Amino acid sequence: MAAMRNRLSFALPLTLAVASLFIFLPFGSSAEFSFRSYSQDGKLMHSLAPYRWIVEQPEFLSHLLLSFKIALFAVIFTAILVVPSVAWLHLKAQLFRPLVELITLLPLVIPVVALSIGVQTAFPDWLQSTEYELPLMYVVLALPFTFRILDNGLQAIPLKTISEAARGLGASWIATIFYVIAPVMRRAVAGAFFLTFALSLGEFTLTSLLHWDTFPTWVTSVSQQNIIGAIALSVFSLTFAFLVVFFASLSSSRSKKRMDATE
C-alpha cells in the first residue's frame, strides 16, 4: 500500500487543480459578465453599473428580507416541532424510532414538483393566501435531513442515561431540559437549524409553483428583462452562501479546538 500511496502522491494536487477549474471557470466567467455594461456607442465595457442597478431596485431589498423572514420562521417551526420530537424518541420512545425514521424519509421520495401540485389542490384558500404557507412546507422538505442530523447527533450521546442521572440527583424536569438535554444537543440542533435556513433561502421549485415571489424566484423574473442583472444577483447569492459556509466552518473548528483543549 505504501508503494501505491507514493504513486498517488501527485493525485491530490491534480484533483484540487481540476476541482478548482471546475468551480472557478463558471464563477470567474460570471463575475466578469456581471460587470459588463455598454457605453452610449454600444461598446462593451466593465463597470459597477449592474450592481448599482440591483441596489436601485426596490424589489431587491424587499425580496431579500422576505426570504430571510421565511427562512427564520422555518427554523422556528423546526425548533418547536422537530427538535423536541427527536429528543423524546431518544429519551422514552425508542420503540417508535424505526417508524418515525421511515415516515420522515418519505418527503425525500416524493418529487417537490408533485408535492407542490398536491398543496395547490388540497390546501384551503386561507392557507394558500398567506406567505406562512412557505415556511410550513419548508419544514417538511427539510425534515429528511433535519431528522437525520438530530438523530445521528443524539446517537452519540447517552441522552437517557444522563437525564436519568440528573433526575436521580434531584433535578426537576425543567432543570434537566435546560441544564442537561439542551446543552448536549446544541451541536446537532445548530446543524439542523443551519440546514433548514439554507434550504429555505434557496428553495425555488415549491415557491414558484405556488406562485410566491421570494429572492430566488425574483432573480429568475429579473433575467427576463436584464440578464446581466440576473447573473450579478447569482454571483452575489453564491458568494454570500460560500462566505456563510466558510465562517461557519471556521467557527465550528475553533469551538471544536476549544472543546478538545478542555478535555
Place this chain on the structure above:
Amino acid sequence: MTNSYVSSKGVSRKGGTFARRNLIIAAPLLPLLAYLGFFFFWPMFAVVVDSLKNNDHQWSFINFTTIAQKPYSTAFQNSILLGALSALFASIPGAIFAYIIEVRGSERLKGFVTSLSGVLANTGGVPLAFMFIATFGAQGSAIKILKALGVDLYSGGFTLFSFSGIVFVYLYFQIPLMVIIFSPALHSIRSEWRDAAKNLGATPKKFWTTVGIPLLFPSFAASFLLLFASGFAAYATARAMTVGNIALVPLVIGTLVDGNVQVDQANVGKSLAVGMVLISALAMIPYLIIQRRARRWQQ
C-alpha cells in the same frame, strides 16, 4: 428493539397496561405526525385521488391513458434519460474525487469540501443556471476566450439550451451531491482492512477486486439511484434556463400549473405528478434499503 423494551419493563403480559403505556409514550410524537399528515400526506393523497378523476369528477383512468401518449410520453423519456445520463456522468468522477480527498486530504480539507459541496448541491439551482449562461452562452466569457484562440464552439452546433447542454449543467450539482452521499461509505473502509489484506499478501489490485469494490459497490449503486432521482425531478435549473424546446416532465407540470396551456383534461398535471412519484419511488426505495443495510457495517 420491541423485544428488549418488553423484557426490560416486564409489563407486556398485562395487555392493557402495555397499551396504555405505549399510548402515553407516543403522545408527544403526535404533533409531528399530525403535522406531516396535514402538510405532506393529505396533499399527496389529494393528487392521487384527483388523478383518477375525469372532467366530470367521475372515477376514470383517462388521465393515465393521456400521459402514456405523446407529447407526455416524450417528456417522460427525456426526463428519465436526463436523470440516468447526469447520474452516470456525475457518479464516476464524483466517486473518484471523493476517494482521493478521503485518502489524501487533511481533516480540514475534507470539512471544506463537504461544506462547499453542500452549497453547490443544495442552493445552486437557480444561480448555477445563470452562471452557465454567463460562461458557455453565446456571449459567455469562456466562449469568447475560446473564440479568440480560434475555437468557435458555436459553429460546431453547440448550444447550452440543448439536451446535452442541460446534462452538462446538471453535472454541476450532481457531482457535489455524489461527493456528499458517497464520502461516508469511503470513510468506513477502515485502514485496518487494508493493512490486514496487505499483511495477508494482497496486492493493491487484489485488495480492490476482493475487498474494496465489493464493499463499496452497494453504496455506489445507491448513490447512483439517488442522483438519478435528483436529476429526474430537478426543476429549478431547467426552469431558470427556460429551455422550452425540450420537454421535461417537471417543466410540463409547471406550465400546466401556471395555466398557460389549455388541456382537454383538467387533471392531466396530477397524473403526471403521480407518474413522477412512481418513477422516483422506484429509484429512492432501493436507495433507502441499501443505505440502511450499509449503515450496519459503517458504524
